[in-house]
Amino acid sequence: MTATATPDTIDAGLPAGWEMVIGLEVHAELATATKMFSPAPNRFGGDPNTNVHPVCLGLPGTLPVVNGKAIELAIRIGLALNCTVQRCVFARKNYFYPDMPKDYQISQYEEALNVDGHLELPSGPVIGIERAHLEEDTGKSTHMGVSGRIHDAGYSLVDYNRAGVPLIEIVSRPDLRTPDQAREYVDELRSILVTIGASDGKMEEGSLRVDANVSVRPVGATELRTRCEIKNVNSLRSVGRAILYEARRHVTLYEAGERPIQETRHWDEEAGRTRAGRSKEEAEDYRYFPDPDLVPVDPSPEWIDEIRATLPPLPSQRRHALMDRGAPAAGAAIAVSRDLDGLALAAIEAGADAERVITHVANNLAVDRAESLSPAHFADLIRMESAGELTATQAKQVLADMVATGRPPGDIAAEKGFQAMDSSELETLVNGIIDANLDEWGRFCAGDDKARGKLQGFFTGQVMKATKGQADGKAVNALLMARLARDTA
Numbered sequence: 001m002t003a004t005a006t007p008d009t010i011d012a013g014l015p016a017g018w019e020m021v022i023g024l025e026v027h028a029e030l031a032t033a034t035k036m037f038s039p040a041p042n043r044f045g046g047d048p049n050t051n052v053h054p055v056c057l058g059l060p061g062t063l064p065v066v067n068g069k070a071i072e073l074a075i076r077i078g079l080a081l082n083c084t085v086q087r088c089v090f091a092r093k094n095y096f097y098p099d100m101p102k103d104y105q106i107s108q109y110e111e112a113l114n115v116d117g118h119l120e121l122p123s124g125p126v127i128g129i130e131r132a133h134l135e136e137d138t139g140k141s142t143h144m145g146v147s148g149r150i151h152d153a154g155y156s157l158v159d160y161n162r163a164g165v166p167l168i169e170i171v172s173r174p175d176l177r178t179p180d181q182a183r184e185y186v187d188e189l190r191s192i193l194v195t196i197g198a199s200d201g202k203m204e205e206g207s208l209r210v211d212a213n214v215s216v217r218p219v220g221a222t223e224l225r226t227r228c229e230i231k232n233v234n235s236l237r238s239v240g241r242a243i244l245y246e247a248r249r250h251v252t253l254y255e256a257g258e259r260p261i262q263e264t265r266h267w268d269e270e271a272g273r274t275r276a277g278r279s280k281e282e283a284e285d286y287r288y289f290p291d292p293d294l295v296p297v298d299p300s301p302e303w304i305d306e307i308r309a310t311l312p313p314l315p316s317q318r319r320h321a322l323m324d325r326g327a328p329a330a331g332a333a334i335a336v337s338r339d340l341d342g343l344a345l346a347a348i349e350a351g352a353d354a355e356r357v358i359t360h361v362a363n364n365l366a367v368d369r370a371e372s373l374s375p376a377h378f379a380d381l382i383r384m385e386s387a388g389e390l391t392a393t394q395a396k397q398v399l400a401d402m403v404a405t406g407r408p409p410g411d412i413a414a415e416k417g418f419q420a421m422d423s424s425e426l427e428t429l430v431n432g433i434i435d436a437n438l439d440e441w442g443r444f445c446a447g448d449d450k451a452r453g454k455l456q457g458f459f460t461g462q463v464m465k466a467t468k469g470q471a472d473g474k475a476v477n478a479l480l481m482a483r484l485a486r487d488t489a
Contacts (some may be wrong), residue, residue, distance in 0.1 A: 013178070013244075014216065015255075020247045021215045021224060022176035026189055028199040029137060029165050029207040030073045036136040036166035037064030037106065044205050048159040056136075056164030058102035063293050066090075070166035071113075071297060073198040074134050075307050077168055078114030080192050080314055081129050087298040088113040088133070090291045098158050099139035107135035107169075109288040113297070119172075119192075120316045121184050122333035128173035139163035162206075168198075174213070174224065179240035186210055186239055191315045191337070203234045210239055214246040216254070225250075229264045230274055242267040246274050321345060322358070331358030340365060346375030352382035364396050369403055377402055381409040391472045393464075394418045418470065426463075426471060430479045433462045444480075445488050456480060 014020065035042050038055035055062045078085045089111040092104040117129035139160040143153035170189065176182050190201040190208055201208045215227040228250075230242045250260050264277040313321075318341045322332035325348045335341040340361050348354045357378070365373070381402065385395040390413060401412045434441045437459070444455040456477065463476045 014247060014251055017219055018216050018247075018251050019219050020177055020179075020243070021174045021217060021227075022178075022182050022243055023174035023213040023227075024172045024176065024182060024185060025211040025213070025229075026170045026172075026186060027137075027209045027211070028077075028168050028170065028193055028201065030070050030168060031197060031199055032067055032069045032073065032166050034067060035164035036067050036070055036134070038062075038164055040164060042165050044202075044207065046161055048157070048161060051161040052163070056101075057160060064106065064291075066294060066297065067166055070134065071299070072307060073166075074113055074132070074168050075299060075304060076196050076311065077170070077193065077198050078117065078132055079304070079308050079311060080196050080198075081114065081117040081119055081132060081170070083114035083117030083129060083132060085114055085299060085304050087111060087296055089296045090134075090294040091288045092291050093135075094287045097138070097141075098156065099141045099160075099163070101139070101160060101163060105136060105138065106291055106294070107288075108133035111296070113299075119185065119188060121181065121188055122315075122319060122329070122336075123181075123184060124329070125175075125181065127175045127181075127185055130171040130173050132168055132170040135167050135169060137162050137165040137167045174215075179243045182212065182243055183236045183240045187236060188315060195312060195314060203236070206234065209234055212239065212243050212246075214243055214250070215260075216247050216250045226260050226262050228260055228262065228274075230267055231264050231277065233267050238267055238269055241269075241272065242274060245272065249274070322348075322354075325349070326354035327358045328355065331355075331362050334358075334362045338366065338370075340370060343371065343373055343375055343378065347379040347382065350376055350379035352379040353386050356382045356385060360395075360399060364399055365403070367400075367403060372406070373403055374406065374408075377406075377408050384409055384413065388472060388475075389413070390418055391470060393469045393473070423475070426467075426475060427479055429466060429471075430459075430463060430476060431483065433459060433466065434480075434483060437462070441487075445484060 029042075032042050034040060035053070035056055038053040040053035040056050041051045043051060055064055075085050088108055090106050091109040093107045093109070094104045096103050112131040112133035114132035115130070117132065118126050119129060120126050139158055140162050142157045142159070144155050144157065145153035172185065176185060190203075193199040193208070194201045199207060203209070210233045212230045212233060213227045214230065215225045217223060217225050228246060230246055233239050233242050246265065253260050261279070263279050265274040266277050268275055315336050318336045319329070319332045322335060322341055322345055323329055325345065327335070327344065327348070332341070335344045335358060338361070344357050344361050347357050360378075360382070381390070381395060381399060384390045385392065390398060394413070394416075397416065398409050398412045398418070401407065402409060405412075440455055440458060444452055444459070447455065459480055460473055460476050463471050464473070
């Protein structure tokens with residue numbers, strides 16, 4: 001009897017002693033006006049079988065013509081992924097599906113356009129890129145039945161609007177080890193594609209799709225075991241869930257004395273599990289051979305350099321620009337993901353403390369119109385907070401008003417009556433609150449770190465209530481610890 005992992009066996013990882021080996025194949029539709037080898041429009045939607053042309057329908061006597069813009073965008077992707085851009089040859093990948101009207105797909109096999117690259121994740125790991133090659137997309141089959149799968153369909157419908165859309169397949173090396181890394185990789189790759197204008201990256205429209213190759217092995221082992229390929233995963237959440245389910249399924253099989261078989265599988269989002277598809281083909285099953293209707297593409301070094309010169313700053317470069325100025329890595333990643341790194345960098349360059357800038361960007365600027373904030377005003381706010389003129393709570397309130405009105409922080413703080421409390425005045429207040437709550441203070445002095453932490457929040461809250469939020473929380477905590485040292489000496 002075959003052992004099967006079920007959805008309720010999935011937790012945050014694998015049983016002790018096992019690790020995942022994950023490689024991703026990401027397919028991204030390129031942002032061209034027309035299709036890869038025909039003048040048919042490349043656009044999402046439309047009535048079925050309206051964005052078509054004799055070439056993408058595979059009609060007899062038609063000949064493909066390479067879309068030059070698609071080549072340019074593919075080179076941009078290769079350069080952004082630190083690949084070697086080289087001479088490439090289009091090949092015919094032969095298989096027989098209704099959604100591929102020619103009964104072959106034009107792709108690249110032995111000589112791909114982009115090879116041997118890498119991508120740096122925001123969390124630090126560097127993932128190798130095996131290749132990023134050009135091909136044409138297939139059409140779309142809709143199986144009319146209860147499950148939408150072919151096995152119980154009464155009939156199927158085929159829409160060729162997508163057939164022939166220019167597609168780049170980006171194949172990672174098996175360097176990923178966790179579902180979180182896989183999600184992070186896809187998110188970073190999508191951000192790169194959108195940044196350089198190569199694709200809109202809309203997973204919900206199918207313009208970016210993920211195939212995940214998953215296997216497991218004992219920790220410390222180096223061999224690559226039998227893998228299964230999960231096809232056409234179309235959301236970041238599903239990428240992580242599908243990989244984790246499949247890895248757990250493999251471990252269950254190995255621990256039962258069995259082995260997974262190499263096959264393609266499909267992710268069932270509703271059931272939270274993968275389901276068997278077909279036995280996994282190898283390259284020889286597709287009978288690749290150079291397409292006789294297409295000549296090799298050999299981009300000149302001059303053209304490659306011209307394209308390189310047009311690349312905008314990439315997400316990793318933008319993160320490092322902030323980190324080089326003292327921003328923490330995690331905060332820099334958040335700033336870039338929200339497209340607020342320019343604001344943060346300008347404020348830091350204007351003299352604001354980098355960590356306080358990133359703290360506000362991460363915690364207080366996930367709002368509309370944040371990008372319109374004046375860097376100079378933002379830097380002034382940080383200086384006022386750093387100098388103790390505003391508490392953290394007050395600075396947050398002033399910042400919200402700055403985003404809404406565009407006014408400078410000094411004017412807003414004065415209008416709200418915010419001003420720094422005199423240190424001796426604050427100390428007197430803290431001591432008075434302690435004297436009014438001696439039972440709590442006794443437990444604070446005698447308690448362990450956990451109990452003391454709760455009571456520290458109590459005393460700080462009392463001070464904030466008495467000062468209507470104007471006290472500096474850090475200063476209050478410092479006074480509490482000073483009093484503790486005196487009372488327990």
